[in-house]
Amino acid sequence: MSETKKLYIKTYGCQMNVYDSERMAEAMGGAGYVETDTPDDADMILLNTCHIREKAAEKVYSELGRFKGLKDAKPDLKIGVAGCVAQAEGEEIMRRQPMVDLVVGPQSYHNLPALEAKARDGAKALDTDFPVDDKFDTLRKRGGKARRGPTAFLTVQEGCDKFCAFCVVPYTRGAEVSRPVARIVDEAKELVERGVREITLLGQNVNAYHGQGPDGNDWSLARLIWELDKVDGLERIRFTTSHPNDMSDDLIAAHGECAKLMPYLHLPVQSGSDRILKRMNRSHTAESYLRLIERIRAARPDILLSGDFIVGFPEETEADFADTMALIEEVRYGYAYSFKYSTRPGTPAAERAQLGEDVKTERLHRLQALITEQQRAIQDAMVGREVGVLFEKAGRREGQMVGKSDYLHAVHVSDPDVRPGDLRRVEIIESGANSLGGRVLPA
Numbered sequence: 001m002s003e004t005k006k007l008y009i010k011t012y013g014c015q016m017n018v019y020d021s022e023r024m025a026e027a028m029g030g031a032g033y034v035e036t037d038t039p040d041d042a043d044m045i046l047l048n049t050c051h052i053r054e055k056a057a058e059k060v061y062s063e064l065g066r067f068k069g070l071k072d073a074k075p076d077l078k079i080g081v082a083g084c085v086a087q088a089e090g091e092e093i094m095r096r097q098p099m100v101d102l103v104v105g106p107q108s109y110h111n112l113p114a115l116e117a118k119a120r121d122g123a124k125a126l127d128t129d130f131p132v133d134d135k136f137d138t139l140r141k142r143g144g145k146a147r148r149g150p151t152a153f154l155t156v157q158e159g160c161d162k163f164c165a166f167c168v169v170p171y172t173r174g175a176e177v178s179r180p181v182a183r184i185v186d187e188a189k190e191l192v193e194r195g196v197r198e199i200t201l202l203g204q205n206v207n208a209y210h211g212q213g214p215d216g217n218d219w220s221l222a223r224l225i226w227e228l229d230k231v232d233g234l235e236r237i238r239f240t241t242s243h244p245n246d247m248s249d250d251l252i253a254a255h256g257e258c259a260k261l262m263p264y265l266h267l268p269v270q271s272g273s274d275r276i277l278k279r280m281n282r283s284h285t286a287e288s289y290l291r292l293i294e295r296i297r298a299a300r301p302d303i304l305l306s307g308d309f310i311v312g313f314p315e316e317t318e319a320d321f322a323d324t325m326a327l328i329e330e331v332r333y334g335y336a337y338s339f340k341y342s343t344r345p346g347t348p349a350a351e352r353a354q355l356g357e358d359v360k361t362e363r364l365h366r367l368q369a370l371i372t373e374q375q376r377a378i379q380d381a382m383v384g385r386e387v388g389v390l391f392e393k394a395g396r397r398e399g400q401m402v403g404k405s406d407y408l409h410a411v412h413v414s415d416p417d418v419r420p421g422d423l424r425r426v427e428i429i430e431s432g433a434n435s436l437g438g439r440v441l442p443a
Contacts (some may be wrong), residue, residue, distance in 0.1 A: 007033040008042035010063070013050020013056060015240065016202045017083060019153040021048045024109050027185070031113040039070060044078040044116065049085035051168050052277065060085050064097045071099045078102065078119050082109055084172035090128045101125065106173055107158075117301065150390055150421040151195045151404075156184050156211065156224065157203030162243060164270075165281045165349040166310060166341065169204050176204075178211035181219050181227060188231055195421060197230070198236035198390055198404075206239045207246040222250035229260050235423055238408075240266045241308075244284045244292055256299035262301055264408045266335075267293075268308035272327030273320035276313050280349070286327050293331055304378065304407040306335035311367055312360030313341045314352035321363050328370055334378045334407065336371045340364050379409060380431045387411070389426045391418050402435075410435040 007028050011021040024046065025035050032069060039045050045067060049060050060081065071077050080102040081093050087105035094100050102115045102125035104233055115125035159174040160167070188199055203209060206221060213219035219227075221239065226236055237260045244267060254261055271277050272286045309324065328336075340360040343350035382405075391403035391410045401418045405411050411426060418424065430437035 004032045005031075005043040006036040006041055007044050007046065008036050008039040009048060010039075011048045012056075012083070014154050015200065016155055016158070016204070017048050017050055019155050019202055020083070020106060020109060022153075024048065024112055027110060027112050028116065031116055039067065042077065044080065045070075046080045046082055048100070049081060049083035051084035051088050051172050056341075057085050057089055057270070060089075061095075061096060064100065068099060077079045078113070078114075078116065080104065080119075082106070082112075084168070087128050087172040088168065094126070103128065105129070121215075128272055136287045143238075143408070149393055150196060151198045151200070152191045153202050154184065154187060154191065154199050155202045156221075157206050157209045160204045161208075162205065162245075162283070163281060165279060166313065166344065166347055168344045168347060171346060173204055175342055178203075178207055178209045178218075180212045181224055182214055184211065184224065185227055185231065188228055188234060188426055192231060192233040197234065197268060197421060197423060198238070199234060201228075201237070201239040203239075204241065205243045205246060207242040207251055209346050220248055220250055222248065222254045223259060225251075225254055225261055229258055235260065236406075237261050238264060242267050244269065244289050247292055249298070252296055252299050255296060255303060262406050262408070263304055264306070264334075265296065265307045265309075265405070268294075269327065270310050271313065271316075271320070272324035273316070274319050274323075276316055278311075279315060282314065283285045286323060290327065290330060305331060305332035306337070307331070307333055308338060309338040309367060310341050311338060311364045312355045314349055316341075316355060316363075321367075325367065325370060326369070328374070332374050333371060334375055336375075338364060338367050338371065376431075379436065382407075382409065382428045382436055383431050384428065386425055386427050387438075389413075389424055389438065391420055391422045391424065393420055405436070412436075412441050413438050415440045 007025060009021045009025060011017050033044065034041055047060060047063060048306045050056060067079060071079060079099055082098055082104045083106055083299050086103045090103060101119040104112060104115055105128035108127040108129055111127050112341045115127060118125040149189045157176065157178045161168045161176045163170050191199060192344045209221040209224060210218040225237055228234060269289050270280055270282060277285060388404040389403045389405050391401045393402055394400065395402045395412045399414050399416055400412055401415065402410060413426060418440060425441040426438035427441055428436050428438045
């Protein structure tokens with residue numbers, strides 16, 4: 001029997017990279033690897049990278065430099081780079097860091113075992129193609145006896161056809177592709193059999209989902225959600241990330257009609273200025289976004305909204321920024337992710353005149369102060385309400401358990417009878433800086 005080898009994966013960026021890392025680990029399990037929490041005893045180190053943040057490639061090269069001592073001490077150690085930086089940089093990674101043995105893009109990681117075998121034979125292994133075959137057909141099934149936590153991600157759609165002026169996703173993830181309904185449902189059932197009770201459906205533009213249904217026709221995301229609603233043991237469904245242009249009528253209706261679909265929606269707008277939205281190539285306006293929010297709230301009045309904002313986009317004036325602040329005031333977000341604009345090589349916005357860092361920083365601070373105020377007000381308003389909480393893990397204190405509410409708030413309780421995986425009704429009794437405290441109600 002061959003000796004078990006150890007795999008260390010470090011994951012950067014979005015939830016889809018978390019999902020991809022799980023699938024990579026499963027793929028390498030077939031090649032005799034088990035995961036380890038430390039790179040020190042690993043036989044293979046894999047960095048699953050993200051290209052969204054500023055200077056993402058340089059951060060990867062810096063991280064690789066930290067492993068040089070390990071590689072020197074253990075020459076048989078294999079080091080790989082996966083994900084979106086791998087897709088964007090390709091052979092350049094191996095040129096700049098010769099100790100890297102393999103590079104694989106996000107659409108080709110099903111080929112990891114073959115690439116690892118090639119590296120073991122002493123050759124450099126590179127695969128950054130956009131293959132015709134579906135990687136999900138090749139990956140191992142997710143079933144098995146090993147239990148897992150009560151929540152899981154499940155990729156249903158990849159890629160993007162929107163070509164926003166600031167974004168590299170169409171170049172690193174490729175065109176929009178949706179997985180067939182039957183394969184998604186099978187994977188969901190496998191996850192439920194292993195203890196999962198909540199699934200978050202993932203996609204770069206998840207609400208643009210148009211996978212083939214059992215009837216041979218393309219199904220919308222809403223129709224997929226209703227199919228997953230039938231899965232016994234699956235108690236909660238979420239999805240992210242959505243584009244305003246793809247919020248269809250049936251998906252809006254599902255928020256009001258499907259009990260398993262949680263009252264939370266991440267719907268990025270990026271800016272409240274129509275002029276900047278046009279320069280971003282976002283193809284929606286502030287007014288159309290606000291009217292969409294009205295329709296969503298009419299379907300589900302208690303829905304909690306989150307968004308994304310880019311501050312200091314090229315050519316943004318103080319008046320443009322004021323429009324963004326006005327939109328935030330009107331929507332009232334429970335959460336938001338906000339960033340200073342930073343250039344991405346190869347994107348149209350990178351070639352435009354850039355704002356000064358001091359201007360971007362000052363505006364970001366103002367925007368985040370407003371978001372924080374809204375977030376805290378919404379969180380404080382939860383006190384006295386009864387919510388569902390899916391408990392995930394033990395808290396920091398003795399006897400404490402922590403989980404997520406229907407609205408994705410972190411909730412902690414002190415109750416010795418609560419276990420990970422329990423879905424309980426909880427009365428919220430306090431609001432902290434970043435979490436809620438509650439009391440478990442009798443079953």
